[in-house]
Amino acid sequence: MKLLAIIGPTATGKSELAVLAAQRLNGEIISCDSMQIYRGLDIGTGKLPRESRRHIPHHMLDIIEVGDEYSVAQYASDTKAIITAMNKQKRLPVLAGGSGLFYQAVVDDYFFFPMEKKARLRLKWSYIIKEKGLDHAYKKLVEIDPLYASIISHTDQKRIIRALEVFELTGEAFSKQQNKKDNVYDLVAVGLEMERSQLYEKIDRRIDQMFSSGLLEEATSFLKAGFDLGNNAMQALGYKQIWHYWKGLTTYDGMVKAIKKETRNYAKRQMTWFKKDRRIRWLKVLDSDNVEDVYEKFYYIWKDKNK
Numbered sequence: 001m002k003l004l005a006i007i008g009p010t011a012t013g014k015s016e017l018a019v020l021a022a023q024r025l026n027g028e029i030i031s032c033d034s035m036q037i038y039r040g041l042d043i044g045t046g047k048l049p050r051e052s053r054r055h056i057p058h059h060m061l062d063i064i065e066v067g068d069e070y071s072v073a074q075y076a077s078d079t080k081a082i083i084t085a086m087n088k089q090k091r092l093p094v095l096a097g098g099s100g101l102f103y104q105a106v107v108d109d110y111f112f113f114p115m116e117k118k119a120r121l122r123l124k125w126s127y128i129i130k131e132k133g134l135d136h137a138y139k140k141l142v143e144i145d146p147l148y149a150s151i152i153s154h155t156d157q158k159r160i161i162r163a164l165e166v167f168e169l170t171g172e173a174f175s176k177q178q179n180k181k182d183n184v185y186d187l188v189a190v191g192l193e194m195e196r197s198q199l200y201e202k203i204d205r206r207i208d209q210m211f212s213s214g215l216l217e218e219a220t221s222f223l224k225a226g227f228d229l230g231n232n233a234m235q236a237l238g239y240k241q242i243w244h245y246w247k248g249l250t251t252y253d254g255m256v257k258a259i260k261k262e263t264r265n266y267a268k269r270q271m272t273w274f275k276k277d278r279r280i281r282w283l284k285v286l287d288s289d290n291v292e293d294v295y296e297k298f299y300y301i302w303k304d305k306n307k
Contacts, residue, residue: 001087003185004302005095007032007103007274008192009267011203015048016291017192017298018096019056024295025092025302028057030079032097032106035236037075038066040222043215044238046206066222066233076105083185100151100273101159107279109184121165129157137164145173151272153265158232188305190298191280193271198287203263207238207256216242237263281305 004027006018018029031037035045039062047061059082064070079095083106086093095106104110129137137160142149144167152159163174194202219242227234229243238259245255274280281301285294 001083001185003083003093003095003107003187005032005103005107005187005189005280006192006298007096007098007100007189007280009194009199009270009274010046010098010263011199011206011267012192012194012285013289013291013294014096014098014192015046016052017294018094019048019052020291020295021298021302022056022092022094025094026090027092027094028059028086029053030059030082030093030095031061032095032099032102034072034075034099034102035233036061036097037063037070038233038236039064040066040218041233041236041239043210043213043218044236046210066227067231069232072101072105073110075102076110079106080109098270100270103274104277107185107187107189121168122161125161125164129161134160137161140164145175148173148175151269153262153269156235158235187279188302189277189280190301191274191282192285192294193282194285194287199267200264202287203267204260207260207263210238211256219243220246237266 004021004025006014006021008014021027022029033045035041036047037060038045041047060075060079063078079102083093083095095103097103125137134155134157137157138149138154141160141163145163148163152163154160166172166174215238219239222234222239223243223246229235229240234240234243241250241255241258241262244250244258245252250258283294283297283301285297
């Protein structure tokens with residue numbers, strides 16, 4: 001089955017390229033973003049405006065409400081069904097986004113462990129964290145899986161617990177676990193990367209634009225509705241920092257600065273994750289490139305892989 005993946009760090013122009021590629025290659029887009037699945041999280045998660053998506057079907061976007069639970073295992077299962085259906089219809093699935101685990105779970109057909117065992121371990125580690133703090137759990141992760149610890153945030157409780165669960169279930173580090181199948185798809189994976197200083201400048205401008213477009217109001221509407229940091233959706237970049245501002249724990253300028261800093265750190269973690277995958281063909285883009293420039297560079301790779 002054919003699959004095109006357009007991945008890479010935030011703010012490199014993946015969504016715009018994916019739309020153009022889908023238009024020209026008879027494709028449809030499958031979002032590969034762990035936060036764009038939520039309805040209403042539009043500005044902060046960087047969803048393309050509806051007008052830009054109007055002519056190309058988008059899947060795995062706005063599929064659940066904020067407050068609903070949705071696992072990476074569910075995402076992988078639902079996405080694989082969509083890929084199969086598209087191939088039968090002779091349409092090209094274009095997997096586009098920057099969530100490394102979601103991407104890997106699909107292209108390598110990850111095996112997911114029984115939920116009952118995972119639930120027991122999750123309770124165990126949640127209790128340990130409550131008693132000893134998240135730093136204790138993160139230090140344990142550094143001991144057993146330093147590679148995975150280096151590519152996630154030391155405050156990312158959900159991923160820390162997941163990696164500890166996998167180790168206890170398998171005896172193997174999450175970064176080395178072999179419960180996957182290679183070459184599931186006829187895969188063309190293209191990664192967009194940008195020189196670091198240009199990327200950071202673009203990230204800063206993008207966040208300023210998000211606030212001009214109403215990010216503070218978007219996030220505040222959910223906080224007023226009772227959602228807090230215990231809700232997975234509110235852990236998304238930007239929303240978490242806005243919660244701190246809303247609670248009076250930081251200033252407006254401090255909030256914006258924190259969002260920019262964490263987004264830059266996130267971009268670094270994304271690159272660390274994706275660079276492990278040797279199937280990805282990397283495409284250097286410039287801040288000055290428009291989408292046609294990027295597509296021209298992309299098409300050389302596409303033609304080479306589809307001779």
